[in-house]
Amino acid sequence: MRLTVDNINPHIVAAKYAVRGELAVKSEEYRAQIAKGEAGDLPFSQVISANIGNPQQLDQKPITFFRQVASILENPQLLDNEDALVNHLGYKTDVVERAKFLLSKIGSVGAYSASTGVPAIRESVAKFLERRDGYPADPSKIYLSAGASSGVNTLLHTICAAPNTGILIPIPQYPLYTATLALLNATAVPYLLDESKNWGTDLETIRSSYEKAKADGVDVRCIVIINPGNPTGASLPEEDIRAVLEFANQENLVVMADEVYQTNVFVGKFHSFKAVLRRLQEENPGKFDGVELASLHSVSKGMVGECGHRGGYFELVGFDPEVEANIYKFVSIMLCAPVIGQCIVELMVNPPKQGEPSYELYQKEYDGIFNGLRERATALHKAFAEMEGVECAEPQGSMYLFPTIKLPEKAAEAAAAEGRTPDEFYCMRLLESTGICVVPGSGFGQKENTLHFRTTFLAPGTEWVGNIVKFHKEFLDKYR
Amino acid sequence: MRLTVDNINPHIVAAKYAVRGELAVKSEEYRAQIAKGEAGDLPFSQVISANIGNPQQLDQKPITFFRQVASILENPQLLDNEDALVNHLGYKTDVVERAKFLLSKIGSVGAYSASTGVPAIRESVAKFLERRDGYPADPSKIYLSAGASSGVNTLLHTICAAPNTGILIPIPQYPLYTATLALLNATAVPYLLDESKNWGTDLETIRSSYEKAKADGVDVRCIVIINPGNPTGASLPEEDIRAVLEFANQENLVVMADEVYQTNVFVGKFHSFKAVLRRLQEENPGKFDGVELASLHSVSKGMVGECGHRGGYFELVGFDPEVEANIYKFVSIMLCAPVIGQCIVELMVNPPKQGEPSYELYQKEYDGIFNGLRERATALHKAFAEMEGVECAEPQGSMYLFPTIKLPEKAAEAAAAEGRTPDEFYCMRLLESTGICVVPGSGFGQKENTLHFRTTFLAPGTEWVGNIVKFHKEFLDKYR
Numbered sequence: 001m002r003l004t005v006d007n008i009n010p011h012i013v014a015a016k017y018a019v020r021g022e023l024a025v026k027s028e029e030y031r032a033q034i035a036k037g038e039a040g041d042l043p044f045s046q047v048i049s050a051n052i053g054n055p056q057q058l059d060q061k062p063i064t065f066f067r068q069v070a071s072i073l074e075n076p077q078l079l080d081n082e083d084a085l086v087n088h089l090g091y092k093t094d095v096v097e098r099a100k101f102l103l104s105k106i107g108s109v110g111a112y113s114a115s116t117g118v119p120a121i122r123e124s125v126a127k128f129l130e131r132r133d134g135y136p137a138d139p140s141k142i143y144l145s146a147g148a149s150s151g152v153n154t155l156l157h158t159i160c161a162a163p164n165t166g167i168l169i170p171i172p173q174y175p176l177y178t179a180t181l182a183l184l185n186a187t188a189v190p191y192l193l194d195e196s197k198n199w200g201t202d203l204e205t206i207r208s209s210y211e212k213a214k215a216d217g218v219d220v221r222c223i224v225i226i227n228p229g230n231p232t233g234a235s236l237p238e239e240d241i242r243a244v245l246e247f248a249n250q251e252n253l254v255v256m257a258d259e260v261y262q263t264n265v266f267v268g269k270f271h272s273f274k275a276v277l278r279r280l281q282e283e284n285p286g287k288f289d290g291v292e293l294a295s296l297h298s299v300s301k302g303m304v305g306e307c308g309h310r311g312g313y314f315e316l317v318g319f320d321p322e323v324e325a326n327i328y329k330f331v332s333i334m335l336c337a338p339v340i341g342q343c344i345v346e347l348m349v350n351p352p353k354q355g356e357p358s359y360e361l362y363q364k365e366y367d368g369i370f371n372g373l374r375e376r377a378t379a380l381h382k383a384f385a386e387m388e389g390v391e392c393a394e395p396q397g398s399m400y401l402f403p404t405i406k407l408p409e410k411a412a413e414a415a416a417a418e419g420r421t422p423d424e425f426y427c428m429r430l431l432e433s434t435g436i437c438v439v440p441g442s443g444f445g446q447k448e449n450t451l452h453f454r455t456t457f458l459a460p461g462t463e464w465v466g467n468i469v470k471f472h473k474e475f476l477d478k479y480r
Numbered sequence: 481m482r483l484t485v486d487n488i489n490p491h492i493v494a495a496k497y498a499v500r501g502e503l504a505v506k507s508e509e510y511r512a513q514i515a516k517g518e519a520g521d522l523p524f525s526q527v528i529s530a531n532i533g534n535p536q537q538l539d540q541k542p543i544t545f546f547r548q549v550a551s552i553l554e555n556p557q558l559l560d561n562e563d564a565l566v567n568h569l570g571y572k573t574d575v576v577e578r579a580k581f582l583l584s585k586i587g588s589v590g591a592y593s594a595s596t597g598v599p600a601i602r603e604s605v606a607k608f609l610e611r612r613d614g615y616p617a618d619p620s621k622i623y624l625s626a627g628a629s630s631g632v633n634t635l636l637h638t639i640c641a642a643p644n645t646g647i648l649i650p651i652p653q654y655p656l657y658t659a660t661l662a663l664l665n666a667t668a669v670p671y672l673l674d675e676s677k678n679w680g681t682d683l684e685t686i687r688s689s690y691e692k693a694k695a696d697g698v699d700v701r702c703i704v705i706i707n708p709g710n711p712t713g714a715s716l717p718e719e720d721i722r723a724v725l726e727f728a729n730q731e732n733l734v735v736m737a738d739e740v741y742q743t744n745v746f747v748g749k750f751h752s753f754k755a756v757l758r759r760l761q762e763e764n765p766g767k768f769d770g771v772e773l774a775s776l777h778s779v780s781k782g783m784v785g786e787c788g789h790r791g792g793y794f795e796l797v798g799f800d801p802e803v804e805a806n807i808y809k810f811v812s813i814m815l816c817a818p819v820i821g822q823c824i825v826e827l828m829v830n831p832p833k834q835g836e837p838s839y840e841l842y843q844k845e846y847d848g849i850f851n852g853l854r855e856r857a858t859a860l861h862k863a864f865a866e867m868e869g870v871e872c873a874e875p876q877g878s879m880y881l882f883p884t885i886k887l888p889e890k891a892a893e894a895a896a897a898e899g900r901t902p903d904e905f906y907c908m909r910l911l912e913s914t915g916i917c918v919v920p921g922s923g924f925g926q927k928e929n930t931l932h933f934r935t936t937f938l939a940p941g942t943e944w945v946g947n948i949v950k951f952h953k954e955f956l957d958k959y960r
Contacts, residue, residue: 001701001732003772005802009641012806020595020812028594056591067555074820075551077544077570084568089561108536110786114508115500146626146790149814157663161489179813183637221481252481292483306590308819310626310790322485326492332500333659334629338818339788340554 015182017175018443023427024051027437044435048464050455051437053230053399055305059372059460063304063365065095065358066347072099073109073343092357102343109339115332117144117313118339121346125313128349133275141316143327144345146337147307148260148298149176151314155256155294158327159222160186166218168210168253170201172402172444172452174230189213189220192447195404198393199232201225203243210251222254223247225273228261228397231444231454233377235265235397241276249291257295260312261398263302266374268396274317293317299344301399303369311341311348376457377401383465387472399456402441407451411479423451429475434467495662497655498923503907504531507917524915528944530935531917533710533879535785539852539940543784543845545575545838546827552579553589553823572837582823589819595812597624597793598819601826605793608829613755621796623807624825626817627787628740628778629656631794635736635774638807639702640666646698648690648733650681652882652924652932654710669693669700672927675884678873679712681705683723690731702734703727705753708741708877711924711934713857715745715877721756729771737775740792741878743782746854748876754797773797779824781879783849791821791828856937857881863945867952879936882921887931891959903931909955914947 005013031047033039049057056062068091072078078085079100085091105120106113116122122139129137145151156167160181166189169177173190181188191209193199206223213220225244228235248255257273273295281288298312316324336342351366352358377395384392384403392403407422415425423440431437441452455468485493511527513519529537536542548571552558558565559580565571585600586593596602602619609617625631636647640661646669649657653670661668671689674682686703693700705724708715728735737753753775761768778792796804816822831846832838857875864872864883872883887902895905903920910933911917921932935948 001699002770002800003639003701003734003803004800005806007641008638008803008806012638012810015809015813017809017813020809020815032599052592054592056588062588062590064557067557071551071555071558074554075547077547078551081569084564088564088568089558106788108542108788110542110788111536112532112534112780112787119512146818147815153814158488158492159483161487176813183810183813219481221483254483290482300592307592307815308586308588308590310815310818320482320484323483323488326485326488329495329497329501330492330663333495333497333656333663334633335500335627335787335790338626338790338821340820341818 011183011185015179016443017179018439019052019175021443023431023437023439027051027431027435030431030435042435043433046435048434048436048459050459050464051439053301053456053458054307055399055458056307058458060305060369060458061365062306063362065352065362066304066306066344068095069099069102069347070340070343072096073102073340076103094352094356094358098347102346106339106343109343111339113336113339113342115336116328117142117337117342121342124346124350125315129274129315133272133278135275135278137315141319141324143314143316143331144337144342145312145314145331146310146341147300148258148296148312148314150310150337151296151312152176152256152258153180154327154330155314156180156184156186157330158323159254160184162219163187164217164219166213166220168206168220168223170224170226170229172231172441172446173224174226174258175443177224178445187213187218189218190445193229193232193234195393195447198396199229199234199402200236201240201244203247206244206247220251220253222256224256224258226258227273228264228270230258230261230398231400231402231439233393233395233398233400233402235268235270237268238271238276241271241273242280245273245277245280245288245291249288252290254292254294257293259295260298260301262297264373264399265397266377266395270397274315277317289318291318294319299341299348302348303366304344304348305369306341306344309341309344310338311345312337313345373399373457376459379462380455380457380465383469387469388476390472395457399458400454401457402444402452402454405451405453408476408479411475414479423453426451426475427453430468430471433471433474434464436464436468491663491665495659496923497659498919499532499655501923503911503917503919507531507911507915510911510915522915523913526915528914528916528939530939530944531919533781533936533938534787535879535938536787538938540785540849540938541845542786543842545832545842546784546786546824548575549579549582549827550820550823552576553582553820556583574832574836574838578827582826586819586823589823591819593816593819593822595816596808597622597817597822601822604826604830605795609754609795613752613758615755615758617795621799621804623794623796623811624817624822625792625794625811626790626821627780628738628776628792628794630790630817631776631792632656632736632738633660634807634810635794636660636664636666637810638803639734640664642699643667644697644699646693646700648686648700648703650704650706650709652711652921652926653704654706654738655923657704658925667693667698669698670925673709673712673714675873675927678876679709679714679882680716681720681724683727686724686727700731700733702736704736704738706738708744708750710738710741710878711880711882711919713873713875713878713880713882715748715750717748718751718756721751721753722760725753725757725760725768725771729768732770734772734774737773739775740778740781742777744853744879745877746857746875750877754795757797769798771798774799779821779828782828783846784824784828785849786821786824789821789824790818791825792817793825853879853937856939859942860935860937860945863949867949868956870952875937879938880934881937882924882932882934885931885933888956888959891955894959903933906931906955907933910948910951913951913954914944916944916948
């Protein structure tokens, strides 16, 4: 029997992953067409990939310190001529020192590391967490991964034991979660975020989703929180995090905190689940000791933006050692995370310090990226405010805006005629008219009878923002 | 309910992966002890990791051309000072050209690529396959992956649809296969390789395993072949490959050809499944058109040895386009393979050519590694020949020897008292006495009532080989 879509793994067939779906594929076709000079009658001359948080595909330059160190790690023979490196190529001495340190710990970036990552890098991550949170961190509980996606994959694989295993997932959510649960044939238990409160978590909503799932026979084991939010751009206040931890403690739920946007915060301050948990434990001796927390981070986002290097880590708190042993076994089957990506993790968590030769440039680059992101978020938010039928929460964090759009009935009919949801239809027309690729809200989940799209605010310039405004007006005029 | 080993995913608990199991963990503890100067009364002063094919952890130096290009990819600013690069740091002009070419195709190694890999790199792989096999290859059927392990994971995930999906697996095998099938809750259908014929495939054995599984209600869909063999070191003659393809064609089985050791061949010549399939198709018009073949390769092995970069690819032949679309979706959920690893794939399949500035050094390094591996394989094989109760097939390919060991009855009793199989017991004592870490045959599967271990022949020097010989004699004397 040959393989067909009817006999292969039905869970792959069932899984959905819109971020790289039809729209993304079509946008790549346009890009290839333009690159070959075959743009022909396309009404645009470039494709703007606002569908995916891929900073270096767009404007964002890599941080010089990171890449200088990486270049030496790739070619340690550069150290045979340190003078030329420093005098002719402008490498500072702390670049050379860091590369030597990492090489002394890894041997070669071409060798497999230990399954959970290079021990010295796990120690660096622990020290970073201690500085960030003000509480101890244990290197043996840190697992280096190929981006946070791979960490999420490991954790969900471990937690999901049967089709009725339930995982509380925010809606809207980054579709990695629902896709992975579909692959695992486990149950996503959606809880709605509150758009009227800047996409914050609402405990009553979470509780009622939980109770309903339990009543349906679902064995709910875990709650996922994405903070700052993807696709929402929300940055949670400490109260929300406390409430989630209280609830998880009460109901014995594992807390999975996806904190990959922890440095992309424009309003207020990032509160890590780990720090808030430790505070709760201090304030209530004994009460929160049983909480199981897995928190994830990545080199792909923030001012680092090194997606292509596939680096990240997760930290476990409160897990049973035998469960940890099985997580170890699971990650060891894939051998190890990319070693140069592990090194980028080390550089991210341990950047040049004040007074060190590379500090000034590092800080300048970092601030430049941060301010650029904030400015573009604000510009885009302002543009949305001027568009008829569009409402958008204040940009607080991450790399995304997730506006609500109200579309005329006729547009919904035209969409149905194409077999599409109205938001898909809208995003497809946007791509065809402007070359701008965004992701329809249905790819992330949205409250019934609402429509959204997700756009990154990574693309440089403002012309494309104007093109969205213009398209939107024409679209409304056409289907009014 | 807190997570425990009794309620997490039972398929992770059931999976076994000895290559990084108890012995490997213990060897890393010894290594850390020695590094901290706490060797104390250990009877050895260094750990020899012969348990894993990790060339650059041991003697193997990276190929200079690959790493020079990679250093520019990591830090393109080096190109701002091309003169210094060429005149002070010894980079040849073809290094600079290749880096510029790759940068023009990828943009940045820090950006996500397309889910199946950078199009230009897939084209390079296709050209390589055309040169290697003498038959066309289609870039759109090539999927870049994070090492071959990730490719195997993708393919088995797709093919396995239910617990009774069966995959024919050689015994002994690289435990990635049984571990992944355990995770997928699918059925491994073992077929024994023939140790008496240098670990070749025996069609009658394969057929009888297949028939037996079918009779038991197993839906056998695929046959895995590892050529050159891991752990066996066998290199299959063309007849064996033809026989497997004939059988797969007859029974409609997908052929999964794990060819990561294709350049590690010391006896005869490597025959790719793709080339042999194309020849069969030419010789028998129409007859073999339905064969589905997936063949895998990696940057981790061969003379490249870049395991830590997690680069590889697989090529699909004869797959249904809708099945391919689901494979695309599956890999897109993890976004993309590490981009610098993808670039190492490009360098591997398209190395410097005769007449180009880097060719001479490349060829010298390549030949040096190849000859070193062959010499060490021969020396190890010779040592085994001198050991009482040890028999070992001629080293033909890959990086491993897999000798049979006959152990005294008393050793089996001592092992049982420790709750270990005799081969585990033997390997544990070897590690404790000599610091040499090998993997017991039970980690790969072995014919009933036989015992083996797998050792790489990557470690430099011959002293460690002598230590095995000495240990073996003492072990036999003790348990005689």
